[in-house]
Amino acid sequence: MPGFVNRTEELTRLYDLYDSDDAELAVIYGRRRLGKTALVKRSLKEYDQAIVYQAKQKTEALQLQQFIETVSELYPGIMRIREDWEAVLGYLADQDAIVVLDEFPYLVEQDQSLPSVLQAMFDHELNDSTATIVLVGSSISMMEEAALLGNSPLYGRSSLNLDIRQLPFDAAMEFFADEYTSEGQVLTWGVFGGVPYYLEEVSPEVSLGENVQRTILSRHGSLHDEPDYVLRMELTEPTRYFSILEAIAGGSTSRNEIAGTTGIDYNQLSKYLNRLSRLRLVDQHVPITERKERTKRSRYRIRDHFFRFWFHFVYGTGDRYDELGDEAYEVLIEPELADFVSHPFEELCCSALRTLYPEYTITDTGQWWYGDHEVDVVGLTTGETLIVGECKFQNSPLGYGAFSTLQDHVDELRWTPKGGGDRTHEYALFSRSGFKSSVEEAAEERDDLRLFTVEDVVEALSA
Numbered sequence: 114m115p116g117f118v119n120r121t122e123e124l125t126r127l128y129d130l131y132d133s134d135d136a137e138l139a140v141i142y143g144r145r146r147l148g149k150t151a152l153v154k155r156s157l158k159e160y161d162q163a164i165v166y167q168a169k170q171k172t173e174a175l176q177l178q179q180f181i182e183t184v185s186e187l188y189p190g191i192m193r194i195r196e197d198w199e200a201v202l203g204y205l206a207d208q209d210a211i212v213v214l215d216e217f218p219y220l221v222e223q224d225q226s227l228p229s230v231l232q233a234m235f236d237h238e239l240n241d242s243t244a245t246i247v248l249v250g251s252s253i254s255m256m257e258e259a260a261l262l263g264n265s266p267l268y269g270r271s272s273l274n275l276d277i278r279q280l281p282f283d284a285a286m287e288f289f290a291d292e293y294t295s296e297g298q299v300l301t302w303g304v305f306g307g308v309p310y311y312l313e314e315v316s317p318e319v320s321l322g323e324n325v326q327r328t329i330l331s332r333h334g335s336l337h338d339e340p341d342y343v344l345r346m347e348l349t350e351p352t353r354y355f356s357i358l359e360a361i362a363g364g365s366t367s368r369n370e371i372a373g374t375t376g377i378d379y380n381q382l383s384k385y386l387n388r389l390s391r392l393r394l395v396d397q398h399v400p401i402t403e404r405k406e407r408t409k410r411s412r413y414r415i416r417d418h419f420f421r422f423w424f425h426f427v428y429g430t431g432d433r434y435d436e437l438g439d440e441a442y443e444v445l446i447e448p449e450l451a452d453f454v455s456h457p458f459e460e461l462c463c464s465a466l467r468t469l470y471p472e473y474t475i476t477d478t479g480q481w482w483y484g485d486h487e488v489d490v491v492g493l494t495t496g497e498t499l500i501v502g503e504c505k506f507q508n509s510p511l512g513y514g515a516f517s518t519l520q521d522h523v524d525e526l527r528w529t530p531k532g533g534g535d536r537t538h539e540y541a542l543f544s545r546s547g548f549k550s551s552v553e554e555a556a557e558e559r560d561d562l563r564l565f566t567v568e569d570v571v572e573a574l575s576a
């Protein structure tokens with residue numbers, strides 16, 4: 114295990130609150146397993162006046178009793194104040210304590226007035242306090258209801274709202290960088306993504322196949338039911354959401370396609386997609402040249418690679434994997450994996466673009482598509498150059514044909530440089546399995562064509 118990685122910005126922002134001369138409220142939220150508790154604990158390493166209370170699903174009386182027990186080691190005076198949350202939190206505010214209420218939604222479930230109690234404290238009572246109260250929660254819906262949305266009592270009271278996201282590729286790879294080749298890192302990223310707990314479940318000593326088999330495919334695997342659990346925690350009627358995610362993972366990415374595959378009425382789809390988007394489970398993408406416009410050409414994607422893998426390969430398969438036993442990975446997953454990972458690989462190539470082309474100021478990176486035309490990697494620059502690339506995560510080397518195809522697609526792409534001059538191109542080919550001599554020779558002759566391997570991309574992302 115790598116020890117604690119990344120989250121530098123989040124830590125700095127928390128330190129600012131702890132050190133502030135005013136009373137402060139922070140809200141930390143994000144799906145389970147993303148590392149909220151680890152972040153808070155890390156942030157408090159140097160703050161010995163802090164209380165971290167991990168709420169459980171118990172009655173209010175028991176929660177309060179356990180909270181008081183936790184607090185009493187540091188603040189024995191709390192034993193005299195036992196009546197309710199208002200009195201107890203008020204006492205700690207007077208002591209200028211740092212108080213973390215982890216799994217805050219469990220407390221609100223038992224005492225729905227708690228957000229209002231905190232609101233009243235922050236509005237009227239904490240003028241002389243330098244306390245910090247940190248509310249942490251995994252249920253995004255409940256955190257929104259209790260603290261984040263306009264109609265919640267705590268709306269506007271917090272000076273910091275931290276929406277915890279997955280780790281980026283370079284940080285995630287710290288979990289096994291020494292053990293895996295660049296290719297192994299991209300494949301593992303494409304399956305397990307950037308959630309710290311999922312990455313911890315990967316054993317770098319064994320192959321990706323064994324990891325997938327043991328943690329995901331096996332009925333007893335630690336991640337076998339994870340997405341199911343997360344969705345049921347957030348949604349009371351999850352069936353339609355499951356169908357939508359399954360459709361997107363299966364390649365139906367436009368609204369029309371999703372409606373067709375799921376049988377959900379096109380006009381009702383927005384409601385579900387918006388909810389999935391608020392839960393950070395899907396993203397809406399538009400062609401890079403149309404970001405500022407209203408476009409009908411948007412596509413939906415599952416944000417978390419592990420969820421995408423699960424909905425593509427595991428959801429709805431019943432006992433199929435059990436029947437195949439240890440061969441399930443080899444028979445059902447491996448033949449499709451390169452194709453499946455090509456999409457995360459495209460995203461990584463986009464992210465690497467600024468490092469690979471340091472001579473340009475790149476303002477935006479993304480993809481472009483129109484009808485049958487598609488460009489996997491596009492970098493818009495401040496000058497006259499458009500950077501365009503084709504990515505292939507396949508087992509055979511790329512030849513000249515890939516370059517010709519890229520040029521054909523790029524001919525259809527409408528983009529005019531800001532200054533209005535003639536546009537020029539930088540062509541990039543990204544390949545998992547190297548290049549044929551035909552395209553290598555072309556790259557030697559031309560100044561505007563560069564060839565990148567998986568190693569180049571991974572190195573750029575680690576720079």
Ligand SMILES: Nc1ncnc2c1ncn2[C@@H]1O[C@H](COP(=O)(O)OP(=O)(O)OP(=O)(O)O)[C@@H](O)[C@H]1O
Pocket residue numbers: 115116117118119120143144145146147148149150151152250251309310313
């Ligand atoms: N930045 C990090 N670097 C290394 N490991 C991490 C990091 N963040 C979290 N982890 C590890 O990932 C696992 C999950 O983290 P943690 O329990 O903090 O997540 P959480 O968001 O609080 O989840 P839950 O809501 O389920 O309690 C833990 O074992 C933790 O040690």
